[in-house]
Amino acid sequence: MIKIENGHYETKGFALDININIPDGKFCAVLGPSGAGKSTLLSIISGFESLKQGHVIINGEPAAVSPSARPISMIFQDHNVFAHLDVWSNVALGISPNLKLNAEQKSEIETALTRVGIAHLSNRKPAEISGGERQRIAIARVLVRNKPILLLDEPFAALDPGLRLDMLGLITELQRERNLTVLMVTHQPEEAKFAAQKIIFISDGKGQELISTDEFFRSHNHAILKYLGRPT
Amino acid sequence: MNNPITKAIAPGIILGAILLGLVPLISFAIERGGFLNAGIDPAIVHVLWFTLKQAFLSTSISVVLGIFVSRALSRRQFLGRELLLSLLAVPLAMPAIVVVLAITAIYGAQGLLGGGFNLYGLNGILLAHVFFNFPLATRLIVEALNTIPQENFRLAEQLNFSGRAIFHNLEWPVLRNTLPRICGLIFLLCAASFVIVLTLGGPSATTLEVAIYQSLRQDFDVARALNLSLVQILLCLALIFAAGKMALHNSALSSFKTTTIRRDGQSAAAKAFDLLALTIALLLIGPPLIALIVSGITYLNFNLQACVTSIAIALPAALLSVSLAWALARHDNFATHVAALATLIVPPAVLATGWFLALRRFDESLLVVIISIIALNTLMALPFSVSVLAPAFAQITQMHGRLCAQLNISGWNKLRRIDLPMMRRPLAQALLMSFVLSLGDLTAVTLLGTQGLVTMPSLIHQQMGHYRGNDAGGTALLLAAFCFALTLIAQRLGKSND
Numbered sequence: 244m245i246k247i248e249n250g251h252y253e254t255k256g257f258a259l260d261i262n263i264n265i266p267d268g269k270f271c272a273v274l275g276p277s278g279a280g281k282s283t284l285l286s287i288i289s290g291f292e293s294l295k296q297g298h299v300i301i302n303g304e305p306a307a308v309s310p311s312a313r314p315i316s317m318i319f320q321d322h323n324v325f326a327h328l329d330v331w332s333n334v335a336l337g338i339s340p341n342l343k344l345n346a347e348q349k350s351e352i353e354t355a356l357t358r359v360g361i362a363h364l365s366n367r368k369p370a371e372i373s374g375g376e377r378q379r380i381a382i383a384r385v386l387v388r389n390k391p392i393l394l395l396d397e398p399f400a401a402l403d404p405g406l407r408l409d410m411l412g413l414i415t416e417l418q419r420e421r422n423l424t425v426l427m428v429t430h431q432p433e434e435a436k437f438a439a440q441k442i443i444f445i446s447d448g449k450g451q452e453l454i455s456t457d458e459f460f461r462s463h464n465h466a467i468l469k470y471l472g473r474p475t
Numbered sequence: 476m477n478n479p480i481t482k483a484i485a486p487g488i489i490l491g492a493i494l495l496g497l498v499p500l501i502s503f504a505i506e507r508g509g510f511l512n513a514g515i516d517p518a519i520v521h522v523l524w525f526t527l528k529q530a531f532l533s534t535s536i537s538v539v540l541g542i543f544v545s546r547a548l549s550r551r552q553f554l555g556r557e558l559l560l561s562l563l564a565v566p567l568a569m570p571a572i573v574v575v576l577a578i579t580a581i582y583g584a585q586g587l588l589g590g591g592f593n594l595y596g597l598n599g600i601l602l603a604h605v606f607f608n609f610p611l612a613t614r615l616i617v618e619a620l621n622t623i624p625q626e627n628f629r630l631a632e633q634l635n636f637s638g639r640a641i642f643h644n645l646e647w648p649v650l651r652n653t654l655p656r657i658c659g660l661i662f663l664l665c666a667a668s669f670v671i672v673l674t675l676g677g678p679s680a681t682t683l684e685v686a687i688y689q690s691l692r693q694d695f696d697v698a699r700a701l702n703l704s705l706v707q708i709l710l711c712l713a714l715i716f717a718a719g720k721m722a723l724h725n726s727a728l729s730s731f732k733t734t735t736i737r738r739d740g741q742s743a744a745a746k747a748f749d750l751l752a753l754t755i756a757l758l759l760i761g762p763p764l765i766a767l768i769v770s771g772i773t774y775l776n777f778n779l780q781a782c783v784t785s786i787a788i789a790l791p792a793a794l795l796s797v798s799l800a801w802a803l804a805r806h807d808n809f810a811t812h813v814a815a816l817a818t819l820i821v822p823p824a825v826l827a828t829g830w831f832l833a834l835r836r837f838d839e840s841l842l843v844v845i846i847s848i849i850a851l852n853t854l855m856a857l858p859f860s861v862s863v864l865a866p867a868f869a870q871i872t873q874m875h876g877r878l879c880a881q882l883n884i885s886g887w888n889k890l891r892r893i894d895l896p897m898m899r900r901p902l903a904q905a906l907l908m909s910f911v912l913s914l915g916d917l918t919a920v921t922l923l924g925t926q927g928l929v930t931m932p933s934l935i936h937q938q939m940g941h942y943r944g945n946d947a948g949g950t951a952l953l954l955a956a957f958c959f960a961l962t963l964i965a966q967r968l969g970k971s972n973d
Contacts, residue, residue: 291877311883322874327896340888384882 245288245392245424247450250297252280252287259283261297261450263443267391268422270415271453272435275445276470281428284443284450285394288426289317301392316385317394321401323381324369330356330380331365337384348387355386359413375406382413393418395427407431411438432471436460446470485802486814489857492850493821496829503832504697519686519699523706526682529597529672530665533604534658540605541612541657542650544756546642547749548613549620550737559753562760563610565955568962570915571607571670572932573767573951576939578603578675580766580948587766599675604668606759608661613756615660619653620646628737638745655717663714667707667819669918674939683707688824688922697828704825711820715813771952774945778934781950785930788845788920789913792852796909797902799853800860804868815861818854827851827922844925851919856909863908867901868894900968907965911958 250261259280265271273281286292288299290310298305306313316337324333334355338348356362359379361372369377378398385393395414399407415438418425426443429435435442435456442459444451446466459467468475548560566574579585582592582602592598623645631641672685681689683703690700740749803811818826830847871894879889895902917932924933931954938947 289881291880309883310877310880315881317877317881319877323878325875325878325893325897328892336882336884336892340882340884340892342892 244300244302245426246300247287247294247297248300250287250294250299250450252283252292253295257283258448259445259450260448261287261294263450263453265424265426265441265443265453267424268418269441270418270425270439271427271441271443272439272456273426273428273443273445274432274435274459274470277430279445280448280450281445282396284445285317285396285426285428288392289313289315289394313392314390315392315394316388316390317396318378318381318385318398320397323398324377326369329366329368330361330372333369333380334383334387337388351387352383355383358386359383375402375410378402378410379413382410382417386417389421391422391424393423393425395425397428397430400430407434408437414438432460444470482806485799486810488799489814489817489854492854493817493826495833496821496826498829499832500697500701500825500829504701507697519703519706521679522681522683522686522703523710525597525680526666526684526710529600529604529680529682530662532597533601533608533665534662536601536605537608537612537661538616538654538658540609540752540755540759541616543748543752544609545613545616545620546646547752548617550740551749551753559757562764563613563756564962564966565764565959566607566610566760567614568911568959569607569955570917570932570958571603571668572674572917572935572939573915573955573958574603574606574763575671575674576935576947576951577763577767577955578606579939579944580770581762585944587762587769595675596677596680600668600672600680603671603675604665606763607671608664609756609759612657612661615657616650616653619649623649628739632738636739638740638742641739659714659717663711663819666710666714667822669823670921673921674936683710684822684824687822691824691828692922700825700828704822707822707825708820711816715816715820767948767952767955770945770948771950774949775953776946776949777953778929778931778950781929781931781934784928785914785932788848788852788930789910789916792849792856792913793906793909795849795853796856796860796913797864797905800857800864800905800909801902803857803861804864811861815858817857818851819858823851823855823918824922826854827919831923841925841927844923844928847923848919848928851923852913852916855916855918856912859912860905860909863901863905864898867898871897904965904968907961907968911961911965914961915954915958 244267245263245265247261247263252259252261257280261284263284273284275281283292287294288301288306290299290306290308290313298307300306301314310317325336328336331352332342334352335342335344335348338344338351344352353362356365359382361376361379361383364372364376369380381398393414399410402410411434414425414427417423427434427439439456441453442456443453444459444464444467454462460471462468465475548556569577578599579594581587582594582599584594586592586594594602627645628641631645636644666682667684668682669684669688672680672682673688676682676685683706687700687703687707690696690703740746800815803815813820827847830850834843834847875893879885879893884893915932917930917936920928920930920933921936924930929937931950935947935950935954938944938950
C-alpha cells in the first residue's frame with residue numbers, strides 16, 4: 244500500500260498538497276492538466292523528490308531510503324536504456340550493477356526477454372531497434388527487478404497509437420500476473436479508461452482522492468469536466 | 476565516489492599547487508620587505524590601464540566583427556562557405572608564438588606588405604588578439620544564433636519582418652543573454668595574454684602578466700611582482716564574477732555547424748553588408764596564414780629533439796589535465812568552476828616563480844624543471860578540458876542520473892559501465908585539445924625552462940630572437956600543421972558528441 248497523508252511539496256513557484264491511499268495490486272492512472280504535478284507525484288513516491296511536510300508510507304513503513312532501496316521500479320518517458328550497452332546488458336543491470344550474474348540470474352533475464360518478446364534482439368544495441376522495442380527493454384528490467392510497485396511516467400507517449408495500446412496491454416497483463424501496484428501518468432484519458440481501475444486526479448495544486456475509473460468519467464466535478472473538455 | 480573527500484581531491488590538488496606557488500613568494504617578499512608597502516605606484520597604474528585598454532579594444536573589435544560575420548554565415552549559403560568555416564577554425568588551433576610569426580610575416584618590417592605598418596605596441600597586440608579571438612567569438616555567436624528555432628524565422632518571413640525587425644526580435648534576445656559571457660571570456664583571455672604581449676609589446680605596451688614576468692625574471696623585484704599579481708588576481712576574479720559562468724562551452728572548441736536554414740537578408744544592402752563582413756574576416760585570417768605557408772614551406776626543418784621534448788611535456792600534461800578535469804567536471808558547483816580557472820586567476824608567472832623558489836634546493840635539476848613545466852601546462856589546459864567534459868557529464872546525469880540511482884549503479888560500476896563508455900569521445904576530445912594547447916605553449920617554458928630545454932615553440936622563439944626568420948617560419952609551419960590536424964580530429968569527435 245502506498246500512502247501519503249497531508250503531504251506538502253514545494254519548489255520554486257510550485258506547490259502540491261497530496262493525500263492519497265493506494266491499495267496493493269491496483270492499476271491507477273494519474274491524470275491532470277499539464278504542469279499540475281503528475282510526474283512530481285511519481286518522483287516523490289520513487290524518492291527522487293522529497294516532501295516538505297508529511298511522509299510517503301509504503302507497506303506501513305515511512306519510505307526514507309534511497310530510490311534504489313525502495314520496492315519500486317520506474318519507467319521514464321525516455322532515456323530508459325543505456326545506448327552503449329546491448330539489450331541483454333541493459334536488462335541485466337536490473338539485477339546487478341556490475342553485471343556479474345549466476346546461471347539462475349541469466350536464466351531470469353532470458354525469461355524476461357522472452358516474456359516481453361525481444362529475446363531475439365538480446366545482442367542488439369538500442370539504436371538498432373525500434374522505439375517500442377526499447378521500451379520493452381525497460382519492461383523486461385522491471386520483471387527481473389521483481390519489485391511490487393511499478394511507476395510509469397508517460398513511458399509510451401512517443402509511440403504510435405497502435406503500439407501504445409500493445410504496450411499498455413502488456414503492462415496490464417503483467418500487472419495481473421504479478422499483482423503489481425501500478426501508477427501511470429498519462430495525458431490520454433482513453434488509456435486510463437483502458438487500463439486503470441482507479442484514478443488520481445491532480446489539479447490546482449492538489450492530488451485529489453482516489454476514485455474509480457467509472458466514477459471519474461461520470462464525474463460532474465468542474466475541474467474534471469474542464470480537463471476532459473466537456474461542457475461544465 | 477560522491478563523498479566529500481573524493482569531491483575535494485581535485486580542488487585540493489589545484490589549491491595545493493597554487494599555495495606551493497604563492498607561499499614561498501609571499502614569505503620571500505616579506506623577508507625582503509616591500510610587499511604591500513610598495514603600494515600602487517604610477518607604473519602599476521599605467522600597466523593596469525594598458526591591460527584594460529588592450530583587452531577592452533581587443534574584445535570590442537573581436538565581438539563586433541564576430542556578430543556581423545556570424546550573422547552573415549548564419550543567413551547565407553554560398554560557394555566557399557565551408558572553406559571559410561574551416562578557415563575560422565585555424566586560429567583556434569594555432570600556438571600564440573605561431574600567430575605572432577604569421578602576423579610578423581605579413582605586417583612586420585620584413586613582411587610581405589613591406590613594413591608599412593608599425594607592428595610593435597598596441598597595434599600588433601590588437602591585431603594578434605583579434606586574429607585569435609574573433610573566430611572564437613564568431614563560433615560562439617553562431618552557436619547562440621543556432622538556438623533560434625527555424626519556425627521563428629518562418630514566422631518572421633510570413634509577417635514580412637525587415638532585417639532590423641529580425642535582429643531586434645529574434646537575434647538580439649539571444650545575443651543579449653550570450654554576449655556578456657562571450658565578452659567576459661575574451662576579455663579575460665586578452666587581459667591574461669602573455670606570449671603575444673611579450674613578443675609584440677614594448678616598455679609602454681605591457682600588460683600585468685608580462686610586467687609580473689619582467690619583475691620576477693629580469694628585475695627580480697618580488698615585492699613589485701606580488702603587488703602586480705594582487706592587482707591581476709583581483710581583476711580576473713572581478714571579471715569572472717561579472718561574466719558569470721565562462722562561455723568556454725564545448726561548442727567553442729569542437730563542432731561548428733549552422734543548422735537553421737534562413738531566407739532573410741535578401742535586400743541588396745543586406746547582401747553588401749554581409750559581403751563586407753565576410754571580406755574583412757577573410758582579409759584578417761587569410762593573409763597571415765598564406766604568409767606563414769609561403770615563408771615556411773621552403774624552410775621546413777624538423778628538429779627531432781625539440782619535437783620529442785614537446786611531446787614528452789604535452790602528453791603527460793594533457794593526461795593530468797584531463798584526469799583533474801574529469802574529477803572537477805563530475806561536480807558542477809562554484810568551487811569546481813573557480814578551481815578550473817585557476818591559472819586564469821592566479822598568473823602563471825607567479826605560480827612558476829613560486830615553484831621555482833620552492834624547488835630551488837633541487838639545483839635546477841632538469842627533471843624538476845620538466846615536472847614543473849608539465850604541472851603548469853596541466854593547470855593552463857584545465858579550463859579547456861573542463862569545458863569539454865562538464866557539459867558531457869551534465870548530459871549523462873540529465874539522461875541517466877535517475878535510472879542509475881534507481882538501479883543502484885554507482886562508484887566503480889558507474890565509472891566502468893556508464894561514465895567511461897559514454898564519455899569516450901569527450902575524453903578523447905579533451906585529451907587532444909589539452910595536448911594541442913600544451914604542445915604549442917611557450918608560457919611555461921619561458922617561465923620555468925632552462926638553457927638546455929628546447930621545445931618547438933621555444934625553438935621558434937629562439938630562431939626569431941636570432942633573426943633566423945626563415946627557420947622560425949619552417950618550424951612554425953610544422954607545428955601549426957600538427958596542431959591543426961589534431962584540432963580537426965578533436966572537432967570531428969566533438970561533432971559526434973552532438
